[in-house]
Amino acid sequence: MAGISLRNIRKSFKDAQILHGVSLDIADGEFLTLVGPSGCGKTTLLRIIAGLETQDSGDVFIGDRMVDDLPPKARDVAMVFQSYALYPYMTVAENIALPLEMRRLSTAQRLPLVGRFMPGARTARAGIDRDVKAVAEGLGIGHLAARKPAQLSGGQRQRVALARAMVRRPKAFLMDEPLSNLDAKMRVQARTEISELHRSLGATFVYVTHDQAEAMTMSDRVAVMMGGHLLQVAPPQVIYDDPQDLAVATFIGTPEINTLPGRIGADGRVEVIGTPWPVTVEGQPGAEVTVAIRPEALMVTRGAAGDGIVLVGTIRHVEMLGAETLVHVVASPLTRPLVTRIEPSAAAALRTGDPVALSTDPRRVLVFGKDGKRIAVRQSAPPLVPAARGETVHV
Amino acid sequence: MRTRSIAATGLGFQLFRHALLGLGAFLMLAPFVIMISVSLKPSGEIFAPEFTLLPKQWHAWQNYTDAFTKQPLARYILNGFIVTGSIFACQLLTALPCAYALAKLRWRGRETMFMLVLLGLLIPPQVTAIPLYILLWQLGLLNTYAAIILPSTISVFGIFLMRQFFLTVPDDLINAARLDGLGEFAIVWRIMMPTAMPAVIAFGVLSLVWNWNEFFWPLIVVQSEHLATPPLGVVFFANAEAGTNYGPLMAAATAITAPLVIAFLAAQRWFIDGVTMTAVK
Ligand SMILES: Nc1ncnc2c1ncn2[C@@H]1O[C@H](COP(=O)(O)OP(=O)(O)OP(=O)(O)O)[C@@H](O)[C@H]1O
Ligand SMILES: [Mg+2]
Numbered sequence: 001m002a003g004i005s006l007r008n009i010r011k012s013f014k015d016a017q018i019l020h021g022v023s024l025d026i027a028d029g030e031f032l033t034l035v036g037p038s039g040c041g042k043t044t045l046l047r048i049i050a051g052l053e054t055q056d057s058g059d060v061f062i063g064d065r066m067v068d069d070l071p072p073k074a075r076d077v078a079m080v081f082q083s084y085a086l087y088p089y090m091t092v093a094e095n096i097a098l099p100l101e102m103r104r105l106s107t108a109q110r111l112p113l114v115g116r117f118m119p120g121a122r123t124a125r126a127g128i129d130r131d132v133k134a135v136a137e138g139l140g141i142g143h144l145a146a147r148k149p150a151q152l153s154g155g156q157r158q159r160v161a162l163a164r165a166m167v168r169r170p171k172a173f174l175m176d177e178p179l180s181n182l183d184a185k186m187r188v189q190a191r192t193e194i195s196e197l198h199r200s201l202g203a204t205f206v207y208v209t210h211d212q213a214e215a216m217t218m219s220d221r222v223a224v225m226m227g228g229h230l231l232q233v234a235p236p237q238v239i240y241d242d243p244q245d246l247a248v249a250t251f252i253g254t255p256e257i258n259t260l261p262g263r264i265g266a267d268g269r270v271e272v273i274g275t276p277w278p279v280t281v282e283g284q285p286g287a288e289v290t291v292a293i294r295p296e297a298l299m300v301t302r303g304a305a306g307d308g309i310v311l312v313g314t315i316r317h318v319e320m321l322g323a324e325t326l327v328h329v330v331a332s333p334l335t336r337p338l339v340t341r342i343e344p345s346a347a348a349a350l351r352t353g354d355p356v357a358l359s360t361d362p363r364r365v366l367v368f369g370k371d372g373k374r375i376a377v378r379q380s381a382p383p384l385v386p387a388a389r390g391e392t393v394h395v
Numbered sequence: 396m397r398t399r400s401i402a403a404t405g406l407g408f409q410l411f412r413h414a415l416l417g418l419g420a421f422l423m424l425a426p427f428v429i430m431i432s433v434s435l436k437p438s439g440e441i442f443a444p445e446f447t448l449l450p451k452q453w454h455a456w457q458n459y460t461d462a463f464t465k466q467p468l469a470r471y472i473l474n475g476f477i478v479t480g481s482i483f484a485c486q487l488l489t490a491l492p493c494a495y496a497l498a499k500l501r502w503r504g505r506e507t508m509f510m511l512v513l514l515g516l517l518i519p520p521q522v523t524a525i526p527l528y529i530l531l532w533q534l535g536l537l538n539t540y541a542a543i544i545l546p547s548t549i550s551v552f553g554i555f556l557m558r559q560f561f562l563t564v565p566d567d568l569i570n571a572a573r574l575d576g577l578g579e580f581a582i583v584w585r586i587m588m589p590t591a592m593p594a595v596i597a598f599g600v601l602s603l604v605w606n607w608n609e610f611f612w613p614l615i616v617v618q619s620e621h622l623a624t625p626p627l628g629v630v631f632f633a634n635a636e637a638g639t640n641y642g643p644l645m646a647a648a649t650a651i652t653a654p655l656v657i658a659f660l661a662a663q664r665w666f667i668d669g670v671t672m673t674a675v676k
Contacts, residue, residue: 052570073576085567089589102576164575 002063002171003028004049004204009058011044018044020228021058031198031205032233033215036225037251042208043082045225046174049206051075062171073102078165079174082181084157086149092160093132093145099168100128135167155186162197172204179214187211191218212252216240224248240294246368249292255326258298258338262291262367268378270367273333277310278362280379289375290368295341297364300327300350301357311338311358318350329356427652434458434645441641454642459650461643468647470621471628475651478543478613478624479606483599485548490598494557495583499569509558515551520612528615542616543624547606553598560594561587593668600662604655625651 004026011019018041026032034042047053049060051072060067067075078099086095101110105128109121116125136142139159149157158178165173178194179187195218198205209215215222216236223233224247231245243249249257262272264283269276272291283289313331325347328337338358350356367375428448433441437454440447462468496502497509527546528537536542564587572586588595610626617623623631629647659666 047570050570050574052573072570072573077574079571079574081567081571083565083567085565085571087568087572087586087590089592098572098577099575102581164571 002204003030004172004206005061006045006049007059007061009045009048009060010056011041011048011053012056018228019048019055022225022228022230024223024230024233026204026206029202029204031195031207031218031220033219033222034206034208034225035210035212035215035222035251038210040225041228042225043176046079046176046206046208050077050079050174076170077172077174078168078170080161080165080176080178082177084149084161084181086157086160086164088149091146091148092141092152093136095149095160096132096136096163096167097128099164100131103168104128131167135163139163154181154183155190158182158190166197166201170203172206175205175207177208177210180210187214194218212254224251226251243366244374246290246292246372249366249368253294255295255339255341257292257294257366260291260293260334260338262289263287264289270365272310273331275310277365279365279367279377281367281375282378283369283375288370292366292368293360293364295326295339297360298338298340299359300329300340300342300346301359310360313338313356313358315350315352315354315356317352318347320344320347327356329358331358430645430648430652433641434649436642438640438642455646458642458646462647462650465643466628466632466647467620468628468632468650471623471625472651472654474623474628475607475625475654477540479603481540481544482547482606483602485544486550486553486598486602487595489549490553490557491583491588492580493554494561495579495587497554498558498561499564499566500579512551512554512558516555524612524615531616537616538618538622540622543613543622546612550602553602556598557591557594560591564590593665596662596665597668600659600666603658607655
């Protein structure tokens with residue numbers, strides 16, 4: 001077991017710089033998820049950790065050892081590929097056994113035909129078979145041992161790939177979107193299984209995904225990567241509630257966080273559509289900012305404008321999702337609808353075209369500067385409506 | 396109505412297509428049919444005015460025993476196996492690592508090297524015959540198996556074919572192998588070769604046919620009868636036994652063609668996969 005440290009990793013392909021100095025410390029036994037849009041360099045970073053790609057500059061440490069000069073096999077990490085990369089002409093058992101064969105058998109013992117008659121080969125092979133069997137049984141694929149990868153379902157292939165990674169007990173697991181080829185149901189199930197696996201193995205996991213649900217549910221910490229920069233590394237809830245960058249705020253969360261254009265008024269209060277909000281920030285007065293509010297932090301209020309109400313508009317669309325309802329509200333002069341997430345019971349009386357007001361807890365308003373960085377809120381007025389996460393609706 | 400008319404033109408087209416293919420097949424097969432037919436006949440019947448496919452009087456046994464006893468035909472066939480087998484083994488030994496390096500490794504000069512391989516495909520073997528002959532003479536290797544085998548040990552065509560097939564093998568398969576602890580040569584033999592088996596077999600059939608039938612080069616470097624490859628041997632025989640003895644000559648020709656036909660039939664399924672470059676799933 002070992003942690004992984006990256007120090008200022010840079011990488012370019014031809015003229016395009018893909019990684020712009022990535023530094024990251026992953027603790028021993030941690031489950032770290034790397035999320036980010038397609039092409040931001042997640043796979044490249046994983047390949048650099050594994051030693052399949054060489055960084056232009058910067059260092060990789062596994063445990064306390066600098067591994068920059070070590071080939072992949074000496075780094076003692078295992079990787080699960082998005083395509084699973086199972087050897088097509090080998091059976092499941094042979095696929096899982098290969099990493100052990102390469103480590104436990106000598107070159108002579110690995111020779112075809114004559115290899116098994118070399119001294120010691122028989123006991124070594126028996127040990128390998130035993131371990132392969134144990135890992136396969138553990139993942140519920142013991143009965144598939146004699147099949148070829150082409151004869152397996154996607155979920156079964158994913159388990160074989162996992163088994164092949166696990167069998168040699170590596171220090172760390174690198175997983176590149178291992179669930180992206182599964183259907184939605186399988187994915188939820190596999191999510192739980194991988195989490196349990198992480199708990200029982202206690203190894204370090206670096207897990208790449210597109211899927212926010214995976215990132216939020218499985219990880220100890222999430223690293224959000226964009227355009228070759230790590231924007232924020234934090235536990236999932238912190239990433240969600242307290243994003244340090246507008247790009248992180250908009251990337252994480254479905255439906256997307258609401259953003260409104262605003263500016264800093266003379267008294268430091270944030271003004272949206274010309275109205276000052278009870279949010280005071282430490283910024284240059286007159287500077288343009290972006291105000292962002294999570295859908296569940298916005299509350300729909302019908303009727304007369306009260307003290308805490310910040311926006312008025314009309315309902316464009318009511319989206320019922322079962323457990324929750326999304327209400328899209330157009331607050332003129334903004335053209336982009338704001339989305340609020342409320343309880344279905346609270347939304348029952350809402351109709352498209354109804355005039356409504358939207359209120360929010362000032363403490364849940366996020367303010368970002370022009371460069372996308374978060375601007376600290378100096379002081380926000382106490383909530384004027386009792387604000388327990390979006391349930392409050394005055395009708 | 397419509398479907399019927401489509402079916403009708405479809406049928407007409409199908410008939411036409413098959414007639415055309417049939418004609419092609421007939422033209423290709425005719426010499427072989429005549430070869431076998433002649434190998435079954437007594438010499439009197441071969442030049443009889445009317446051609447019959449089957450002999451009136453069967454002479455197969457005499458023709459074939461003559462073919463094998465009046466000359467060391469078995470020896471020629473054995474030589475054929477030794478030469479083509481060694482050549483193919485050497486070609487694989489060189490082509491697979493070269494193809495792997497050209498298809499999957501990143502190094503400076505790779506594209507230039509591949510251009511040179513393509514260029515190599517364009518050079519007819521006759522061009523290099525004289526320098527090679529002189530080289531073999533200086534090495535004192537003329538009139539040995541090595542003289543026949545050495546010039547063919549590196550097949551540019553094989554490198555090209557295997558490279559094209561290796562390109563379709565996913566990179567992740569190789570990366571997985573590297574993490575599993577395989578070195579680059581182990582990857583070639585344990586991962587790439589089995590994955591590219593259809594191409595290896597297709598290449599094997601092509602190499603076997605080419606080298607089995609090769610006449611020009613063995614004729615130049617081999618004088619001893621006991622080193623003769625099948626085509627060379629048959630020509631020795633034809634010259635020695637001379638003109639009219641076509642029955643045994645065709646029997647010998649049939650005998651030396653048979654291994655090729657058998658090899659092709661055995662490998663047919665793979666062969667088609669290999670030359671059509673079916674990607675590895
Ligand atoms: N071998 C390579 N040669 C040239 N460019 C490459 C190479 N590998 C990756 N790239 C480029 O680097 C960028 C990042 O690729 P990478 O595979 O790391 O993205 P990713 O974040 O994993 O994306 P995805 O989520 O789609 O898998 C891409 O623009 C890609 O085109
Ligand atoms: Mg990727």
